[in-house]
Amino acid sequence: MGAAGTSSRERYRAQVCDEIKQHAWAQIATAGVSGLSLNAIAKHVGMSGPALYRYFASRDELITALIRDAYRSLADALRATFDSGADVAGLACTVREWALRDPQRYFLIYGTPVPGYHAPEDTTEISSEIMTVLIEAFSALSPAKQSTPFDAHLENHRRWADGHAVPATTLHRAISFWTRLHGVLSLELAGHFTGMEFDPALLFADEVNTLLTP
Amino acid sequence: MGAAGTSSRERYRAQVCDEIKQHAWAQIATAGVSGLSLNAIAKHVGMSGPALYRYFASRDELITALIRDAYRSLADALRATFDSGADVAGLACTVREWALRDPQRYFLIYGTPVPGYHAPEDTTEISSEIMTVLIEAFSALSPAKQSTPFDAHLENHRRWADGHAVPATTLHRAISFWTRLHGVLSLELAGHFTGMEFDPALLFADEVNTLLTP
DNA sequence: TGTACATCAGTGAACGCGCGTTCACTGATGTAC
DNA sequence: TGTACATCAGTGAACGCGCGTTCACTGATGTAC
Numbered sequence: 001m002g003a004a005g006t007s008s009r010e011r012y013r014a015q016v017c018d019e020i021k022q023h024a025w026a027q028i029a030t031a032g033v034s035g036l037s038l039n040a041i042a043k044h045v046g047m048s049g050p051a052l053y054r055y056f057a058s059r060d061e062l063i064t065a066l067i068r069d070a071y072r073s074l075a076d077a078l079r080a081t082f083d084s085g086a087d088v089a090g091l092a093c094t095v096r097e098w099a100l101r102d103p104q105r106y107f108l109i110y111g112t113p114v115p116g117y118h119a120p121e122d123t124t125e126i127s128s129e130i131m132t133v134l135i136e137a138f139s140a141l142s143p144a145k146q147s148t149p150f151d152a153h154l155e156n157h158r159r160w161a162d163g164h165a166v167p168a169t170t171l172h173r174a175i176s177f178w179t180r181l182h183g184v185l186s187l188e189l190a191g192h193f194t195g196m197e198f199d200p201a202l203l204f205a206d207e208v209n210t211l212l213t214p
Numbered sequence: 215m216g217a218a219g220t221s222s223r224e225r226y227r228a229q230v231c232d233e234i235k236q237h238a239w240a241q242i243a244t245a246g247v248s249g250l251s252l253n254a255i256a257k258h259v260g261m262s263g264p265a266l267y268r269y270f271a272s273r274d275e276l277i278t279a280l281i282r283d284a285y286r287s288l289a290d291a292l293r294a295t296f297d298s299g300a301d302v303a304g305l306a307c308t309v310r311e312w313a314l315r316d317p318q319r320y321f322l323i324y325g326t327p328v329p330g331y332h333a334p335e336d337t338t339e340i341s342s343e344i345m346t347v348l349i350e351a352f353s354a355l356s357p358a359k360q361s362t363p364f365d366a367h368l369e370n371h372r373r374w375a376d377g378h379a380v381p382a383t384t385l386h387r388a389i390s391f392w393t394r395l396h397g398v399l400s401l402e403l404a405g406h407f408t409g410m411e412f413d414p415a416l417l418f419a420d421e422v423n424t425l426l427t428p
Numbered sequence: 429t430g431t432a433c434a435t436c437a438g439t440g441a442a443c444g445c446g447c448g449t450t451c452a453c454t455g456a457t458g459t460a461c
Numbered sequence: 462t463g464t465a466c467a468t469c470a471g472t473g474a475a476c477g478c479g480c481g482t483t484c485a486c487t488g489a490t491g492t493a494c
Contacts, residue, residue: 009458009469016470032329034248038448050449051471059448104329112325113404115246115318124409150412150420157412175410175417183397190327195338196389198364198371203389206364223436223491230437252481264482265438273481 017055019045024066029104033063033114064120070105071126074098078133088137088177092208095181096201103189110182128160134174135164141212144169173211180207231269233259238280243318247277247328278334284319285340288312292347302351302391306422309395310415317403324396342374348388349378355426358383387425394421 006014023044027036038059039049056062074095081094099106144151147169154168161171184207187193188200220228237258241250252273253263270276288309295308313320358365361383368382375385398421401407402414 007458013470030329032248032326034246035329037446039446047470048472049447050451050473053449054470104326107326110401110404110406112246112318112321115244115249127406128409148420148423150416153416154412157410160410172420176421179397179401179417179421180394181397182401183393183395186400187324187393187396190324192324192341195342196371196374198368202364202367203393206362206386207390207393209362221491227437251479253479261437262439263480264440264484267482268437 013055016045020052020055020062021066021069024062025102025105028066028108029102032104033108036063038062060117067108067119068123068126070109071123071130073105074109075126075129075133078130082133082137086137088134088141088212089208091134091137092177092181092204096185096204099185099189106185106189110186131161131174131178132164134177135161135166135170138170138173138177139164139166141170141173143167144173148172177208177211180211183207227269230259234266234269234276235280235283238276239316239319242280242322243316246318247322250277252276274331281322281333282337282340284323285337285344287319288323289340289343289347292344296347296351300351302348302355302426303422305348305351306391306395306418310399310418313399313403320399320403324400345375345388345392346378348391349375349380349384352384352387352391353378353380355384355387357381358387362386391422391425394425397421 020041023041024036026044027041036059038052042049042052045052052062056065077094077098078091081090086094151168151172154171158168158171164171181204184200184204188204193200234255237255238250240258241255250273252266256263256266259266266276270279291308291312292305295304300308365382365386368385372382372385378385395418398414398418402418407414
């Protein structure tokens with residue numbers, strides 16, 4: 001069989017791998033990360049528990065793969081939205097839709113950190129990909145009128161954004177974009193607005209607007 | 215012994231109860247909620263596993279008590295700060311210090327929700343106590359200059375704030391105060407700013423400032 | 429003050445459970461000549 | 462095309478573990494007369 005390219009064994013392997021992940025997500029959506037059980041997944045996939053070890057060396061490695069996939073998914077969604085000509089508001093919309101589609105996936109990345117667990121390096125790389133899209137989107141806007149103390153501070157601590165030839169105020173807006181959207185989304189998804197009968201989507205939209213015209 | 219007032223048995227009971235909770239918090243700080251084990255706590259407290267059932271009917275009831283205590287602690291801290299004459303910025307400072315003192319306690323309340331678990335009613339009451347302090351603090355400020363679409367929407371959906379004779383813009387600011395602080399704090403505590411070398415405290419302060427002079 | 433009784437904190441053994449993971453093994457699929 | 466061998470997916474039994482929770486019981490503490 002063809003030495004170069006994907007052999008049928010490789011294709012099969014990738015397919016089963018995906019199937020495992022898919023059921024893992026379903027389980028996370030039902031019971032959270034702590035309720036994720038390899039044996040239970042195996043049963044749903046239709047094979048015995050130990051068989052999973054052909055695909056993931058351990059439970060932790062499965063979770064790591066899920067985290068990586070989640071980051072990848074969000075980064076790709078944002079990049080695609082931006083490349084199709086959307087502005088900052090469009091990106092915000094994408095983030096919101098992505099989060100609402102699968103809240104537990106959102107929380108797996110941005111929710112409570114598991115003490116002791118450290119994400120692998122490549123996830124921080126994907127994370128900075130996300131930041132890059134935001135910075136590019138904000139650099140298309142007219143620059144902020146006035147500077148804040150944090151802008152001044154950021155001017156001296158922007159090595160992490162060396163690749164971006166933008167003013168500190170732009171970095172600031174990208175960061176605030178991120179923290180504010182996260183603030184509304186995570187409280188909404190966690191149900192902290194229940195009892196207040198306003199529409200979280202409108203609050204979200206309003207937060208985005210304040211970032212567009214500061 | 216004195217029929218009215220706390221008997222020595224009651225005092226002892228309350229003391230052991232506190233000791234259990236204290237070790238529970240230590241365990242949560244180390245391994246998160248999912249790592250909380252009744253047997254392990256019992257061992258640390260110095261008694262056998264089943265003895266805990268004299269104090270908490272189940273693991274879930276222990277966690278519920280911890281959640282309630284956490285809410286209570288934050289609400290009391292905010293109330294005390296406000297009553298001692300502090301303004302909105304002072305309240306923000308209190309929130310930040312409270313969160314940094316024990317990140318896992320913060321996340322127990324505002325972090326990833328456990329699917330299926332529903333907090334008891336009294337925690338939502340305490341939650342609205344917190345909201346009340348924020349609304350009172352913002353009502354002391356000069357009213358916002360311009361109104362947003364969300365303000366208009368809030369005007370028609372403010373039954374939850376019926377007890378407060380304040381304009382919708384004030385409610386809006388209290389809500390935004392909450393979501394923005396949470397956005398910065400939770401991302402900071404979860405370590406999502408590692409790699410960017412800026413000081414999260416300054417970003418936090420800046421977010422607070424934008425709320426004071428909109 | 430002393431005795432009889434009720435209350436209740438804590439123990440130790442035991443329950444069933446599901447977990448992650450290992451191991452030796454079977455059987456099918458692909459590879460090399 | 463056919464045969465011999467290597468690769469690898471998946472099985473079933475077994476491991477030790479710690480979990481939450483129950484139960485019958487002991488012994489100390491408080492209460493009532």
